[in-house]
Amino acid sequence: MSRSKKRGWLMHLTFTRSPLDHSGVQRTNPAFIEACLSHPAARAILLTGGNVVLSPEGEPEILHPAQTSTLALERPGLVFLGLEGETPWFAASVQPGSTPPGLDFRRATMIAEPDLAAILGRARAILSWHGRRHYCSNCGAENAPAEGGTKLVCPSCGTEHFPRTDPSVIMLPYSGDRCVMGRQPAWPPGLFATLAGFMEPGETIEEACAREVAEETGLKVLSSRYVASQPWPFPSTLMIGLLAEIEPGEPVAADDIEEARWFTRAEVRELYEGPMMRWGPPHYSISRLLIETWLNGG
């Protein structure tokens, strides 16, 4: 891998740098959505059961919106994702069973071009939200899509529902020349990685980082620094990545971590050449970006 390519993945995490303009103002106008649907270059990407529907050639199936009329689409049908230049993009979920099962979403987005992976990420987050929001959480009436399906409105009580994003902190704790990583029971043998957890109401990002590190290792965070963030459409998380300087001490694994321990830089590099390389491409996860940033002294 050339140096420029290596720099490239450091800068370009999967699901980031979407080419889409979400057209937040224009999409409130139904005539704009109609014009997008009938635009000759409009494109619709399809998921089924959260997986990516493939064309007969084995590529992600991309149709004109009009070509989806014969498909068994789940509610609310086509959802407007945004404009890529002049090209309107839509997405829809096809009812499982009415189409082949599709390609596993992670696998599909690991091999997709970065722009398409980002578009697929937005599609999956919005469509999975639709799958869980048929009814108004305020009064129980059936919600109706608005603004091209980028929000739902309850026709009974008027409550507006927006696609949710769940912020999560993900951090590499370190002290001097060593860092602490943990492993979860479900991970491949030998794999250790950053710690992570969902933010709780009433917390700042830094407080969530300190709480999670304390919960999972018993170690105290002295300070933390934001590095980068990554939308993580499984189903709708925003990963907020930090480096956290901690007090030295022996980690005690708890919560969803089965083992946590200190690693030297040399041990981390060794891990990279083994278990972590088998986990997926480096650019796929912000965990790897945080580790790489620390290794490079950042």
Ligand SMILES: [Zn+2]
């Ligand atoms: Zn309602």
